[in-house]
Each structure stands twice: as structure tokens, then as C-alpha cells.
Amino acid sequence: MKKIVIIEDDTDVQQVYQEILAPHKYHVFPATTGQLGLQLISSEHPDLVILDIIMSESMNGLEILKEIRRTETMKHTPVLIVTNLHSERAAAIKSGATDFLAKADTSLDVFIGKVKKLLNG
Amino acid sequence: MKIDELTWKNGSALALLTLFYIVVGKFALTFASINASASPVWPTTGLAIAALLILGQRIWPAVLIGAFFVNLTTAGNVLTSIVIAIGNTLEGLVAMWLILRYTEFSNLFDSPIYVTKYVVFAGLIATALSATIGTTTLVLSTLAPWGSFGIIWLTWWLGDMGGALVVAPVILLWWTNHTVYPIYDTRWLAFFLYCALLFVSGFVVFYDIMPYPYVAMPALLWAAFEFGQRETAFGVLYITILAVFATINGHGPFIVTPHNMNHSLLLLQLFVCILSAMKLIVAAAVAQQKKIKKQLLNRERYFRALIEKSSDAIALIDVSATILYASPSTTKILGFTPQEIIGLPGLSLVSPEDVKGTLSTLQSIQKHTGATAVREVRVKRKDGTIIWVEFTVQNLLNDPAVGAVVVNYRDITDRKEAEANKDDFFTITTHQLRTPLSTIRWQLESMLSDTHTLPKRIQVKLQRIYASDLRMISQVNELLETSRVVRGKVVYEPVKMEGISAIVNHIDEFKSSAQKKAIVLTMETPKLKRVPLFIDPKLLSGVIQNILSNAIKYTASGGTITTAIHKEGKNLRVTITDTGIGIPKNEQHRLFSKFFRASNGSRYSSDGTGLGLFIAKSYITRWGGTLTIESPTLKTGGGTNVHFTIPL
Numbered sequence: 001m002k003k004i005v006i007i008e009d010d011t012d013v014q015q016v017y018q019e020i021l022a023p024h025k026y027h028v029f030p031a032t033t034g035q036l037g038l039q040l041i042s043s044e045h046p047d048l049v050i051l052d053i054i055m056s057e058s059m060n061g062l063e064i065l066k067e068i069r070r071t072e073t074m075k076h077t078p079v080l081i082v083t084n085l086h087s088e089r090a091a092a093i094k095s096g097a098t099d100f101l102a103k104a105d106t107s108l109d110v111f112i113g114k115v116k117k118l119l120n121g
Numbered sequence: 122m123k124i125d126e127l128t129w130k131n132g133s134a135l136a137l138l139t140l141f142y143i144v145v146g147k148f149a150l151t152f153a154s155i156n157a158s159a160s161p162v163w164p165t166t167g168l169a170i171a172a173l174l175i176l177g178q179r180i181w182p183a184v185l186i187g188a189f190f191v192n193l194t195t196a197g198n199v200l201t202s203i204v205i206a207i208g209n210t211l212e213g214l215v216a217m218w219l220i221l222r223y224t225e226f227s228n229l230f231d232s233p234i235y236v237t238k239y240v241v242f243a244g245l246i247a248t249a250l251s252a253t254i255g256t257t258t259l260v261l262s263t264l265a266p267w268g269s270f271g272i273i274w275l276t277w278w279l280g281d282m283g284g285a286l287v288v289a290p291v292i293l294l295w296w297t298n299h300t301v302y303p304i305y306d307t308r309w310l311a312f313f314l315y316c317a318l319l320f321v322s323g324f325v326v327f328y329d330i331m332p333y334p335y336v337a338m339p340a341l342l343w344a345a346f347e348f349g350q351r352e353t354a355f356g357v358l359y360i361t362i363l364a365v366f367a368t369i370n371g372h373g374p375f376i377v378t379p380h381n382m383n384h385s386l387l388l389l390q391l392f393v394c395i396l397s398a399m400k401l402i403v404a405a406a407v408a409q410q411k412k413i414k415k416q417l418l419n420r421e422r423y424f425r426a427l428i429e430k431s432s433d434a435i436a437l438i439d440v441s442a443t444i445l446y447a448s449p450s451t452t453k454i455l456g457f458t459p460q461e462i463i464g465l466p467g468l469s470l471v472s473p474e475d476v477k478g479t480l481s482t483l484q485s486i487q488k489h490t491g492a493t494a495v496r497e498v499r500v501k502r503k504d505g506t507i508i509w510v511e512f513t514v515q516n517l518l519n520d521p522a523v524g525a526v527v528v529n530y531r532d533i534t535d536r537k538e539a540e541a542n543k544d545d546f547f548t549i550t551t552h553q554l555r556t557p558l559s560t561i562r563w564q565l566e567s568m569l570s571d572t573h574t575l576p577k578r579i580q581v582k583l584q585r586i587y588a589s590d591l592r593m594i595s596q597v598n599e600l601l602e603t604s605r606v607v608r609g610k611v612v613y614e615p616v617k618m619e620g621i622s623a624i625v626n627h628i629d630e631f632k633s634s635a636q637k638k639a640i641v642l643t644m645e646t647p648k649l650k651r652v653p654l655f656i657d658p659k660l661l662s663g664v665i666q667n668i669l670s671n672a673i674k675y676t677a678s679g680g681t682i683t684t685a686i687h688k689e690g691k692n693l694r695v696t697i698t699d700t701g702i703g704i705p706k707n708e709q710h711r712l713f714s715k716f717f718r719a720s721n722g723s724r725y726s727s728d729g730t731g732l733g734l735f736i737a738k739s740y741i742t743r744w745g746g747t748l749t750i751e752s753p754t755l756k757t758g759g760g761t762n763v764h765f766t767i768p769l
Binding site for chain 2: 054086
């Protein structure tokens with residue numbers, strides 16, 4: 001079963017992710033802070049990381065992303081940025097994101113499709 | 122300069138002048154040796170000229186009456202006296218007229234040209250007139266022998282000339298400038314030295330110690346430089362008086378052997394005239410130079426103050442961007458003193474990330490003299506902090522007055538901060554608005570994909586909510602984009618791309634939404650297969666999206682939308698025509714304003730912010746194209762034709 005770590009500080013949104021992805025038989029590991037997320041990644045070795053940019057604590061998504069790409073054990077993990085900060089696409093790719101989705105502009109189908117693609121790729 | 126009417130009306134002033142004239146005249150005549158009526162220096166000529174210039178030509182009667190009395194009481198009869206008096210009066214008047222006509226009286230002694238004219242008009246011409254009239258009268262009335270005509274004329278002429286060149290300037294200069302130095306002023310010391318020098322050199326020359334007349338000159342020359350016209354003229358007068366006294370009494374360099382007083386006096390007169398003419402001209406040249414220097418100095422001070430007190434800093438750089446000059450405000454903005462950065466390469470102060478952009482800005486103004494450009498960059502202060510600065514550069518390399526590139530710059534850190542805050546505000550607000558909207562979207566999409574478990578009426582309601590949610594998302598996007606357009610923050614990143622396929626793809630994306638509304642969307646097959654464009658794909662897509670979504674929104678079911686792409690000269694033209702509700706002619710000029718929705722449009726569909734065309738127009742303008750919209754009258758069923766161009 002494929003593992004997905006989702007780093008998102010909003011617990012409601014985490015719930016939504018859980019509900020959306022569970023039917024597809026993915027094991028979802030939620031993390032509400034960057035620190036927790038990094039810990040989860042190093043302990044679970046997920047097949048995909050889904051990451052938001054705005055996080056309420058000091059480390060923002062791009063910094064977390066850079067940290068992932070710096071760490072030997074994590075740097076090859078596919079990272080999908082899903083955020084409502086639509087203007088950050090270029091910055092995200094530059095920081096090492098595998099792909100970027102502007103959340104409000106993305107339909108559920110497209111999101112699922114992207115996740116599948118990244119897990120099978 | 123004329124005294125006002127009041128003084129003129131005061132007859133006693135006139136009488137006083139007449140009296141003065143007579144006294145001076147009689148006194149001068151005591152030196153007359155050739156002929157009782159001709160003296161070596163005739164001061165009343167100078168008096169008359171000065172009086173006429175100062176008081177105006179109305180006072181000529183004083184000259185006439187005065188001269189008449191002087192002559193009558195010396196020699197000759199009433200007739201000769203009258204004629205000679207007329208000659209003297211005419212002399213004064215002619216001098217006055219010529220001077221007022223051909224010079225500026227207020228500037229007379231400060232301009233070498235005017236002073237030379239004075240010498241010619243007053244010193245040579247007017248005096249010749251008086252000498253001619255006077256000598257002729259004397260000879261005709263047998264008061265003088267014919268044979269002496271020449272010598273009498275010459276003496277008369279030179280005597281009057283002396284009066285004009287020695288006496289008149291002193292009066293005129295004191296009249297125009299009667300400031301006296303304050304008691305404690307150090308200039309008194311120089312003045313006393315001058316007087317001492319005059320006295321000594323005069324004594325030395327005219328009391329036979331060193332009988333070389335030019336020994337008197339250095340003191341006068343020094344006066345011209347140190348003091349000015351007034352003191353120089355005074356010196357000339359002094360030397361003249363001394364010379365006349367000395368010569369009459371048999372002393373001085375003009376005394377010849379064998380003794381011949383006539384000859385001596387002639388030499389004296391020549392000396393006086395030449396000396397005074399020369400000194401007037403030299404002093405005038407010096408005065409003019411001083412005046413020009415002062416003007417230049419004031420001008421320089423004025424502009425220097427403007428530059429140095431300006432709160433914007435100014436710097437001059439050369440072709441290689443080396444700093445040639447930095448104004449004092451540099452310290453306030455950059456922390457460096459001007460001296461510390463002169464000679465440094467200007468780019469060394471620019472933050473590394475902005476160096477490339479700065480260089481390209483500098484290059485952009487290279488070609489044309491006078492070309493300017495503006496840029497915002499980060500610079501490093503002396504203390505290492507980075508600040509935002511907005512600079513304007515102007516290429517004045519080929520301007521002979523400047524010969525450099527002028528850089529004007531100011532600290533805009535505060536402004537940048539405010540902008541960043543605004544940016545942050547918009548970004549965060551948009552993000553906050555989008556978060557719940559995106560949650561709603563996915564939840565609804567999830568529910569709606571599960572059609573079997575939901576009763577139809579619930580499905581319908583969910584569809585409506587979903588449609589509203591999508592609309593809100595699109596409105597939030599439009600609002601953010603509008604704010605960016607208005608603040609000039611649209612990021613434009615053009616890339617080389619193939620135009621036809623991109624445009625066709627964007628149009629294709631709308632096929633399904635057109636189908637849902639039973640609108641036929643057709644694309645005229647473009648005759649061109651591949652067209653290279655240099656454009657930002659995001660903006661292109663945005664424009665097409667906007668136009669097509671409008672077309673679909675405002676066209677009823679069963680309508681058609683046709684699109685076409687043509688090459689038109691140096692542009693690519695894209696046309697989208699619909700059979701929709703059109704736009705009323707009287708509202709078409711407002712189409713591109715923010716929030717404008719045509720009246721028929723708002724009635725037809727409540728959905729719309731009125732921002733789409735505003736954004737589309739600004740994008741199209743950004744890439745250098747044009748946007749035109751034609752709407753035939755509503756009567757013919759309407760329809761709208763939208764064209765936009767892309768430069769190739």
C-alpha cells in the first residue's frame with residue numbers, strides 16, 4: 001500500500017485529504033507541522049509527500065521542501081505542492097517541488113489524477 | 122538719470138548751477154596764457170556735461186547764461202560772448218545727446234565700449250564743436266589774429282577735452298555711487314596708501330625729482346584694480362590739478378628748454394587727455410570683469426545650492442560607470458561621504474542580484490544623448506545594510522556642459538515596505554478567501570461524483586452550490602489579478618513559443634462548456650501552420666479564456682461562436698465572433714473600465730465582476746497588441762466581434 005505524508009497545518013483540510021485519498025487505498029500520514037512532517041518522512045519513507053506552503057509556525061512549506069531536498073534519505077521522494085498561494089509555482093519548482101497545484105483552481109479529479117501519476121511514476 | 126520736476130521747478134537750483142559755473146569758469150581762466158579766453162583745462166565743460174546728464178537737458182539755460190557771463194567779464198563783447206556761450210552750451214547738449222543715444226547711462230563707466238564712446242563723443246566730438254565755434258568767433262571779431270587759429274583751436278579743443286575727461290567723470294561717478302566705506306573698514310588703509318602714493322608720485326614727477334610723467338601711472342593703475350572707477354577718476358583729477366599748477370609755475374616734465382610756455386601747456390594738455398582717456402578705459406575693463414566674475418560666482422552658488430541641498434542625491438558617472446562626482450546627500454542615503462565613493466565603480470554599490478538589471482538599464486541609454494531610464498534596485502550602504510533605491514539615469518556624455526551620465530536617486534525603502542505590505546495583504550487575503558472555497562469545491566465534487574446515492578433534487582441544489590463556488594473562486598482570482606494590474610505588479614515573462622497551436626489549444630478547452638450550452642464553437646482553419654511568438658503564455662491564455670467565456674456567457678443556446686487567426690502585416694490577429702446579445706453602442710467606450718458591465722449584460726446574467734476585459738486589455742497592452750470590440754446594433758440581433766493582435 002502506497003504511503004503518502006501530508007504536511008498541512010489546517011486540520012479540517014487534513015480531514016478532507018483523508019476522506020478523499022482513503023478510498024483509493026493509500027495510507028495517509030498527516031503532519032500539522034514541518035518538524036512532524038520531516039520526522040514522518042524519515043521514519044516512514046513515503047512514496048509521495050503532499051505539502052502546503054503557508055504553515056502557521058515559522059517554517060514555511062518552501063523551507064520544508066528545501067530541507068527535504070537537502071537530506072540524503074529523503075531527497076528523492078516526490079513532493080507535490082498543493083496550495084492556495086497560486087503565485088508561488090515558479091518558486092516551488094525552483095525549490096525542488098516535483099509538481100505544483102493551485103488548489104482552488106484544481107478539481108478533485110485532476111488532483112487524484114496527479115497523485116496517481118506521481119505514485120506510479 | 123534725471124532729477125524730478127520738483128527740483129527743476131525750483132529756480133534757485135538753476136541759479137545755483139549758473140553761479141557755480143561762473144565761479145569755476147573764472148577760476149580756470151586765471152590759468153589762461155595763450156589767450157585770455159582759453160585755459161589749459163576747461164573744467165566747466167565737464168561740469169556742463171555732468172549737469173546735463175544728471176539734471177536733464179532743461180538746465181541748458183544755466184550753461185548758456187553762465188558761459189555768457191564768464192566770457193563777457195573776461196574779454197570780448199556781448200556778441201562774441203553770446204556766440205561763444207552758445208558754442209559751450211551746444212557742446213554740452215551734443216555730448217549729452219550722443220551719450221544718451223548710444224550708451225546706457227547707468228552702465229557708462231563699467232563698460233569699456235561705453236566708456237570709449239564717451240571719450241569719443243564727449244571728449245573729441247562735442248569739444249571740437251565748441252572749439253570751432255569759439256575760435257572762429259575770436260578770429261572773426263579780431264580778438265585773435267588769424268595766424269593763431271590753429272594753435273588757439275588746438276588749445277581750446279584739448280582744454281575742453283580735459284574738462285570732459287577729467288572733471289565730468291569725477292562728478293558723474295560720485296553721483297552714481299556715493300557710498301563711503303564705514304569708519305572701521307580696512308579699505309581705508311588701502312585708500313590712505315593710495316593717497317600717499319599719489320601724493321608722492323605727483324610730487325616726484327612735477328617737482329623735478331623724476332620728471333617722467335609716466336611715473337604717475339602705477340598708482341592710478343593700482344586704483345583701477347583695487348578700488349574702481351570712482352577712485353581712479355579722483356586720482357586723475359588730482360594729478361591733473363597738480364600738473365597744471367606745476368607747469369604754470371615752471372616745474373615738471375613739460376617744461377622745455379628753451380623755455381616756451383605755449384609748448385609746455387600743449388604737452389600738458391596732451392598728457393592730461395591721454396592719461397584720463399586711458400585710465401577711464403582700463404578702469405572700465407576692470408570693473409566689467411569684476412562684475413562678470415561676480416555674476417558667475419552667484420550663478421555657481423545658486424546651482425551648487427540646488428544640487429547640494431536637494432534631498433535626492435546626484436552622482437555623475439562615466440562610460441564605464443565609475444563615479445566622477447557625488448552630491449552631499451550621498452551621505453544621507455548611502456552613509457558614504459562623497460569623497461569615499463568618487464573613483465569607485467558605481468556597480469560595486471549595487472546589490473549583486475540587481476547588478477545585471479542595472480547594467481542593462483545603463484546600456485539601454487547608451488545610444489541617444491539625453492536618453493533616460495528609471496530603475497529600482499537594492500544598494501549596499503556603508504554599514505552593510507541593504508536599502509531600496511529608485512534611480513533615474515540620463516545620458517549626457519555628449520553634452521559639453523556635463524560630459525557624463527547623470528544619476529538621480531532616492532531612498533524608497535519606505536515605499537517598498539508599504540508596497541510589500543500591500544502585496545502581503547492581497548496575497549494573504551486571497552489565500553484566506555481561497556482556502557474555504559477550495560474545501561467546498563472538493564467536497565462538492567466528491568458528493569457530485571456519487572450520483573446514485575443522492576436524490577435528484579439534492580443533486581440539483583448541490584450543482585447550484587458548486588457553480589456558485591466556482592464563480593467565487595474565479596472572482597477571487599480576478600480581484601487579485603486586477604489589484605496586480607492596478608499596482609503595476611503583473612509579472613510578464615515572455616518566452617519563445619509556437620502561437621497557432623497554443624491559441625488553438627486554449628480555444629479547444631472551451632469546447633465542452635460551449636457544448637453544454639448547445640453553442641457551436643468553430644475554428645476557421647488557420648492558413649498558417651506555425652507562427653513563432655515571443656509572449657507570456659499565462660497572459661495569452663488569460664486573454665483567450667476571458668474573451669471566450671464572455672462569448673459563451675452572453676450567447677443564447679443554439680448560437681454560434683467562430684474564431685479565426687490571420688496574419689496582418691507585422692501582427693497576428695485573432696478574431697472571436699459570437700451571435701450573442703451584443704453591446705449597446707453608447708456603452709462601448711466604457712467596456713475596458715474596471716467593474717463595468719454593460720446594462721444588457723447584467724440583465725442577462727448576474728454572473729460577472731466586470732473585471733475580465735479590464736484585465737484582458739492590460740495584458741494585451743503589455744505584450745504590445747491592441748484589443749478592439751465591435752458590436753453591431755442590437756436591432757440586427759446583435760452579436761459581438763472581438764479582435765486582438767499579437768506583434769510578431
